[in-house]
Amino acid sequence: MDFLAAGDLSTALDARAEHPEAELLAGGTDLMVEVNLSYHRPAGVIAVRSCEELLEWEGRRIGAAVTWARLEDGPHRALAQLARTIGSPQIRAAGTLGGNVATASPAGDGLPWIAAIDAEIEVASQRRGTRIIAWDEFFVGVKETTLAPDEIITAILLPEHMPVSQEFAKVGVRNVMVIAMVNCVVARGEDGFRVALGSVAPVPIRAYRAEEMINAETSISDAALTEFARIVSDEVRPISDHRSTEAYRRHASGVLARRLVERCLAA
């Protein structure tokens, strides 16, 4: 097998079971960059972008092949905000949430949203049927996930209680079309704030200590926000690389988290 364009999930799952060495293709905006110029030669390709089940987006279930272009116009505010920052219109027309999740880049802009709302990843295989994985059990390292070779991500499952407000921000030196130095989502629900950040660890992370601190405040003062930002900066685990420094990423994490809490409060 070289290339298969699957029209439905069962065809894709059969092909996946038979050819675990083949790569899945959704929008191709990550995969084709690798394939281009022969850096990477997949043994085979199974295209899932036309699988009906993966294109569905209803209620708590966002199909894995839903594109950023659709998410940009969707009802989830932070998801729409982050979708708008992904690449260019061409990339957003092709790229998918499922592809972002599967790539599991530390800078992937979709990931902090998934972490902030405590979404789950729904995956399927021919042999074992459907499995639902908590986000923090799915992302395990830099571009490393617990997806099995015969599995396909079918959907992102949203929790029953969605936050009442949610806000996203991303730092880069260019005002558009830029990989995050830090990205952050803050969600505010009945139980308080949840704070997730990307590009500051091998996987998307939650700032649990900072959440605990701010959620214990009865009225959120300026001093509390300052302390909150300090804890976020302390909690993240960034590295220095050619995109930014550890110190800056720590600093920006605190600033973004604080500003997003303020935005949630103002919403």
Place this chain on the structure above:
Amino acid sequence: MTVGTKERVAAGIGENAPRPDGVAKLSGNFAYGSDLWIDGMLWGATLRSPYAHARLVELDITPAVVMSGVRAVLTQDDVPGRPTFGQVEPDQPVLCDGVARYWGEPVAIVAADDQETARAAVEAIIVEWEPLPPVTDPDQARAAGETYRDMVIRRGDADAAGSVVIEGEYETAIQDQAPLGPEAGLAIPDGSGGVDLHVTSQWIHIDHAQIIASLGMEPDDVRCHPVGIGGAFGAREDISLHIHVAMLALRTGRPVRIVYDRTESFAGHVKRHPARMRYRHEADDEGRLVKVTVDMVLDGGAYAHTSHAVLANASFFTVGPYKCDNVFVDAAVSRTNNPPAGAMRGFGAVQVCFAYESQMDRLAEVLGLHPLEVRRRNALGPGDPLATSGQIVEGSLPTLRVIDELESIPMPDAAIPDDPRRLPGGTGLTTPKDAVVRGVGFALGLKNLAFSEAFDDFSEVLLILTPAGLEIHTAAIEVGQGLVTICEQIARTVLGIEAVAWLSADTSQIGSAGSTSASRQTQMTGGAVYEAAVGLRDKILQQFGGDELTNDGVYDRGELVATLDAVTADGPIEQWVRYRHPPTEEPDEFGQGNPHAGFVVAAHRAVVDVDPELGLVRVVQIDTAQDVGKALNPQAIVGQLEGGIAQGVGFAIMEELIVEDGVILNPTFTDYLIPTLLDMPDVGSRLIEEPAHWGPFGAKGIGESPTISSTPAVVAAIRAATGRPLNRVPVRPQDIAGV
């Protein structure tokens, strides 16, 4: 005989004549170098060094040679002629000579039936390296005597002293030209031992000289043809794949095409020299410069390229467009194992402009003067000696006027914008309006026109008048700046004939037009067209006894005396010229003399919105007043002003090639960021017309000025907003945030 209604010729100088290549470029029909294609061609690929410094222990090409579809695998042993090349000094091996001296240095080349096979063959080559410690510190290299050139300027009294002393150290990082069109070439054997080369270039004649030397061939055996350029900015001034693609074509007897991918492109062309500059300005209480002392080192990287001339520019323009009688400069350009540096828009004048304008701002601040006031008090003008070489400024240099005109441009709306895309952080939604601080900054820049230091700088043009109109034959390269249009406009205005066509010539058909660089082609090839057109016109008027030439033909006192058909009845009429600018001199050992053919000045005012806490910047507006001599095509000038500003903004806040141990860490457009439309400020401009003392209609070259002072203006504005010293460009978020 009819009585003529003589109208001014359309699309002549001063008009926004449309570009003949414009629609094709906008509609995607223009053939760039990377579009070149011929049936039956082979594809070339290049094996490169993964180390900045390493000894080649073993190179076994056999596994590549035996692959099916591979037609040739060549190494340094296969170079038929001179094993090295270089524009000024032939010091770079055509292919690795046993030691790799920079990351990405070409080691072997392959031609194969298709691109995939060529790349696979490159990977199949067995190569073993012994890594050597790379020299990456230009100061260390300089201390060890490893320099391409040292410059000493001694002018005036070393004991002179001012009451105000400003000392500063400045650094500029590596900017890449990042032309969207990559290095590309097609070599076609001519069947009788020679070869036709179609390679992206800014100067095909200087390529030709280097190519024939390394191929060991006669000039007539190799023809270099101009091809469509997708951006140059200096990156197309030096040899990249030219000799390689010719070697492969000659070896296989088949056409061969090479196109670099983006990462290869970053490795495969010279960059802007990074610089470290230590400045000491001394001024009197009024802010007039008394003495400037500078020590600087540029990093030339692994091979010489144009480092020699870049250092001269950095040294001569070290004070900027300001008067000063006592100037002392020690400068060097070092040899290291960093990526080779060479020509890039502004050519040495960019780095020092960041330093001297930062100094001028600090001087103004200490004295409590407006930044423009301290510049006014020191402004260099016609008749003044250049602070460094002492050369008397000839012709025009409207330094005071660029300052005045800049101030007359309206400021943007003082309100911070509501649209989040127009705030710092843009679509990233990082920054609420109340976190934004606005700043305004100014900078002036000075640049020489055309080649300096006694270089025999000329451009050849052949004009041919036929019944269909005028043909301009030249080897000058259009790189997107609009040279074709300008030359056609000049010819139309001088000859009065509208039907003018530009016909690119290859190296066998005409002599050199010189490089499309150094802001020179409008004056040089434009000057050649002007001179040839005047000669042609006068010849015709004399022969047919008229006093004016128009689209209809020759008129004499208002009466048509010969139609164009009659004028060309005996065949086409030709006029050839080799145009030179006024001669320049080699400076003496203390940098004194007359090394320059002329100068151009510009001023920029930047308005920026800054998020000081996150260190993010949005440039709101940049206004500029530009000395243009004469605006031959105002729209083309504004195009240069805006494009130059985009590049200047890029260098101010995002464009940096990051190099560690000689290895480029971000050789992709994912990580080497250039401004997008959302990062581009609004631009206001004023064109100042004070004719130059040479060149067509007094026009000056303005290709480089826009990028020189726009960078320090942006940084000055960020300083004004934040109070941070910011002694390095590009300014990074952590520099502003102070973490």
